[in-house]
Amino acid sequence: MKRKSLPVLLVCAFLFACTPKGADVIRLPVGYIPNIQFAPLYVALEKGFFAQEGLQVEIDYSMETDSVALVGAGELNFAVVSGEQVLLGRAQGLPIVYVMTWYQHYPVGIVSPAELNITKPEDLRGRKVGIPGLYGASYIGFKALLNAGGLEEEDLTLESIGFTQVEALINGLVDAAVIYISNEPNKLRAEGMDVNVMAVSDYLPLVGNGLITNEETIHNNPLLVERMVRATFKGIQYSAEHPEEAFAISEKYVENLANLTEAEKEIQRQVLADSIRLWQVELGGVSSLEAWRNMQDLLLDMGLMAEPLELTSAFSNEFLPK
Secondary structure (H helix, E strand, O other): OHHHHHHHHHHHHHHHHHOOOOOEEEEEEOOOOOOHHHHHHHHHHHOOHHHHOOEEEEEEOOOHHHHHHHHHOOOOOOEEEOHHHHHHHHHOOOOEEEEEEOEOOOOEEEEEEHHHOOOOHHHHOOOEEEEOOOOHHHHHHHHHHHHHOOOOHHHOEEEEOOOOHHHHHHOOOOOEEEEEOOOHHHHHHHOOOOEEEEEHHHOOOOOOOEEEEEHHHHHHOHHHHHHHHHHHHHHHHHHHHOHHHHHHHHOOOOOOHHHOOHHHHHHHHHHHHHHHHHEOOOOOOOOOHHHHHHHHHHHHHOOOOOOOOOHHHOEOOOOOOO
């Protein structure tokens, strides 16, 4: 057992040695529990990408809305959130700024058993649709798909089911469910269910998950923002190029991942592979003004924002790796 633990000790010693004295300590909320989707952060920690930038990053699995408030109040420098949270926060006067796109494609969609032949938004009419709740990225994505199909919520039965989409579909409690397209569809296929998936990004470009900071940090410490963006994006890029190594590294950070059966691990490997396809590796973390406009229009239409914002203040591409 001692021999097996030695490499881990060496890695820890290496990272400690690579972290300069007086490193900036960064608490980074990510809005969800430890999960394979956060592989780039685990890679950035394990490979020393954060340490090389003089950063000591501690991942915080807090809820997304709390993260926005804390960054907006200047109590935290950074967080990982979805684009709609940025606009909703700024509409409430929070000076948050989105500085790096992680997910180029909005990760939300709707999954259904293939036998029901729900292949486009219009096919949801008259159906029972399960959703985690009327909040967050799931609800935003759901409304985007309804708009694409010319539907209103009254045209179907919407049921809040929490994060039980797989069980609800397998047991026939709903006809379709709002999901993260890299996650639940893979679990359903593993259960033997043939499924159809409608991705929001196939109908409308929206702003997915990314890194935010606040105006004060940008003004007072732009180099900190640049270093954080550079290290985080390096983790994303490395994970995309070395998925097997990223998976192995994630086993140290995601509880029970290492103890899964091979069949269960294969599901998680597919989750990682599908997540990588959603990331914005080729475009280098650039934010699209079109996606921000689409997101704002959707939030205004939903009544979640009272008036338009100056969108160019909500995001910045100036801190991206050159």
